[in-house]
Structure formats: C-alpha cells, structure tokens
Amino acid sequence: MSHVVQTFRAPDPASALAAVKAALGPDAVLLSTRTVQTGLLRRREVEVTAAAAAPALAEPPRPAAPPAPRPRLAPAGDEALAAEVRHLRRSVEEARRALAAVTREARAHRDLDLPPPAVELYARLLGRGVEPVLAEELVRQALELARSRPAPLDALVRDLLGERLLPCRAPWLHEGRHVIALVGPTGVGKTTTLAKIAARAVLEARRKVALLTVDTYRIGATDQLARYGEIMGVPVLVARDRNELRRAAERVREADLVLIDTAGRSSADDVARQAELVRSVPRVQLHLVVSAASGASALAAVAEQYRGLMPDRLVFSKLDESSGPGAILSAAVRVGRPVACIADGQRVPEDLHAPTGPELCELVLTGYGTHTRERE
C-alpha cells in the first residue's frame, strides 16, 4: 500500500493535529513535530509532518473542528515552497548521516567480530590516538587473556600495555657517569630536549653536566646550544668530526652527565651517519627522539625507519601537539626500547617528564596530567 506524507503548520499543536486528522484521516501517523518561526514578525507555528495510507486521501478533507482557529496548511507561495524544500533536504541529509553512522558501526562490529565491551574499548583506544591495528591486537589479546584470567578488559589491556611501554630511569637521575647522545629527524626537538635534561640534571640532581654538539650542519645550531650552556653554567664543546668528538669527550671526562647533540637530518641515511659518529664515543647511549605531533601512523613509519639504528632509549617530543598520547605506542612497540622521557611543550625545563611504567600506561589509556609526576 502506498503512503502519502504531508506537512502542516498551525498556530498551536491542537490545531495542527486537527488539520492532520482532517486531511489524512484518524489513522495518520505523526512523523515529526517542531516549532518554526515564519514571516517578517517571526511568528511561532507548529509544524507537523504526518503520513497516512494513500486511500485515506480519497476521502474529502473534513474541515477542522470549531472553535479551533482554521489551520493553515503548508504555506503557499515561492518562499514557503523553498523553505519546505530546504526542510526536506535537511531531513534527508540528517537521515543519510544517521544511516551512515549505523552502517559504519554495524560494519565495525561485523568486521572486527568483537563483543560490545571489546568494541567499546577498541573505540576508546582509537580515540586516544592508538593505531587501529595495534588497538585491535591489544583488545584481542585481552579477550584471550580474559578466558583464563577473569578481569575487566581495560585492566587486562593496561597489563598488556605495561609489557610494551618499558620505562627506565630518568636521564637526569642516573647514578655514576653517563654519556647520552640525542639523534633523530630534523626539528623534532633534540636540542630543546637536551637543554631540558641538562637543566634538570643541574638544578634537581646537582649533577656535573657537559654539553657536546656535532651539529655543525645547521646555521645557528652551535649558538643555540651555547646559549643554553651559558644560562646553565655548563661547558659546551663543538666537534666537527670523529677525532674532535673523541678529544672533546676526553676533555669532559670529569662530568657526571655528558649530553651530545646531533644534527637533525631528513634522510634516514644522514641520521644513521650522525648515529655512527656519536657511537665512536665510549659507552654512549643513543636516545632516538621522535615527535608525537605527526600522529600514530607517521610515528610508526618514523620508528620503522630508525629501528635499524638500534637506539638504547626512546624520547617522545611534542606530545602537546599530538592528537592523542596513544601514538607513542606505535614507536615503542616497533622499536622495542624503553621510554626515557617525554616532552610536552617548549618550556625548558618544565615540559619534560619521565613517567613510570604505570604512568605511561595511564597516559595512553586516560590522558594528560598523569605523566607530570616524576620518577624518584
């Protein structure tokens, strides 16, 4: 049986309903009701859209029952017609969007084939910026674990994250002598992070610090580091090649913490050359600095690219510019090295943190704020 859909406007709900009944009969079904403003005076009217089986129209429309004011049916004229078309277009668009959302959800359920609580957790991980493939893997492993260890799924995911996000001692809190070199792509924040670590070591841990740089590539790079050194009262040495670097390292052998800055290069081969250069310093620990600002998949690609360097530690910068802290998981899983520290802003040294293992997991699962506590 075909149906007819019609829209009515009247000054009040009772009159609108009377108009519907009069035109479409007592079995008409109301599809929507809303208040609209019409005319120059922006008069309020009730707009009702109703549907009825087509035969109902065969009956002649009955007049609205007195004393209700005579309802005005869908207003006539070009302007009214245009308004009606706009309204219908909006309704169709809304329905289309709703249907697309439902379809998406249904597809996600079917493709992932996960129970509803797992889908919820999966969606939450995606919302935190975790790569979809990693999020799915974590949720599936948690479901598997839940078969032998009854526990809330998110607690199990937290445990699994703990296995992947390895913490380590904050670089500025090391006992004994340490030599750390920061390597990584251009502009990720190596020099700024190095200055933050140095400041922490000097101010909080009272360590004797020395700064070395092999970045003679970028104009102003040595000046940038020299200024930091001046402010903190620590020596800054510049080395142009392997021999100079070895000699410089020898000159600062009394320092508890030696921090080596390298040139940021856009090609992985050039970064590898920087890594090779600093590896000539005895007992150097290579810290790969990667920016979280570019998002999970870009971070995963960078991690893939630099995995070959076999860094000892990972440093994440620009978390404040990332779409979600879950992105760090991509690099941590791919490189498989402990996270030395994370930076979340330009302030030296405030915007640098060394989260513990549970704090790292918390950061990925629930967000900012938790990583600001420091490891003792």
Ligand SMILES: Nc1nc2c(ncn2[C@@H]2O[C@H](COP(=O)(O)OP(=O)(O)OP(=O)(O)O)[C@@H](O)[C@H]2O)c(=O)[nH]1
């Ligand atoms: N928002 C934000 N900006 C940062 C962070 N770390 C560094 N920056 C900024 O990023 C820019 C580049 O920082 P640098 O420390 O010079 O980066 P770099 O890796 O040494 O750069 P190159 O030596 O040229 O490769 C500067 O404007 C920093 O202030 C961070 O955690 N968050």
Ligand SMILES: [Mg+2]
């Ligand atoms: Mg630099």
